[in-house]
Amino acid sequence: MEAEITMQIILIKPTQNVVFGLQKGAGNNYETVQKQISTSDDLTFTFSIKVKGDRSKDELPKLSGTFVQGPADSKFVYIDIGTYAGQTDTHWSRRLKIPLTGITWKEIDSLHGDSLLQTIVPGTGRDGGPNCATVKPFAGWYTK
Structure with missing residues (x-):
């Protein structure tokens, strides 16, 4: 199975x-897209990733694509x-690392029509500057 999800x-x-x-x-071969300057509003980034795998063999879906980073067991954006x-x-x-861990076949199967997987994370860190490093605690992804 191979699919693309939002x-x-x-x-x-x-x-x-x-x-x-x-x-x-x-690596050194990247570009920054959907650039937005922060005001008092929340910022939204929407993108697609590829989902591969065989449900009968793979416990979790394999995530890939141009926005996906990291090793197989700890993918992130x-x-x-x-x-x-x-x-x-x-x-x-700074960079903010958004984990893709925790996405299961159940979340993939819950997507229909225009639905997508969404996460909400704080944009400001404890020091008052932009939030950075790996999001902690991370609430995970949910169907929207």
């Missing part, structure tokens, strides 16, 4: 006047922040 990340109240964007590609997102007039240089 994912959506909502950053709640990210640090203002900072550029946030979705990382497409990996990056949100680039500040200079990592191409902003030149900031001192912020």
Whole structure:
């Protein structure tokens, strides 16, 4: 089985006047897409990933695509922040790691029509700057 599903990340109240964007590609060969400068509103990033696997052999679906990063057992998506997102007039240089762990065949099977998998994460860290590193605690993905 191979399919493409839509994912959506909502950053709640990210640090203002900072550029946030979705990382497409990996290593030195990546670009930041869907760049948005934060105001007082939440930011939304919508993208597609590939789902592969055989339900009879694979306990969990195999996730891949241009937005997916990391080893097979701990896939994630990056949100680039500040200079990592191409902003030149900031001192912020961060990345936010959104785990793709916990996505099961049950979540994949719950998608119908225009539904998608969504997660909501805080956009501001404890230091008042943009949230960065791996989201903790991570509430997971749910069908929207």
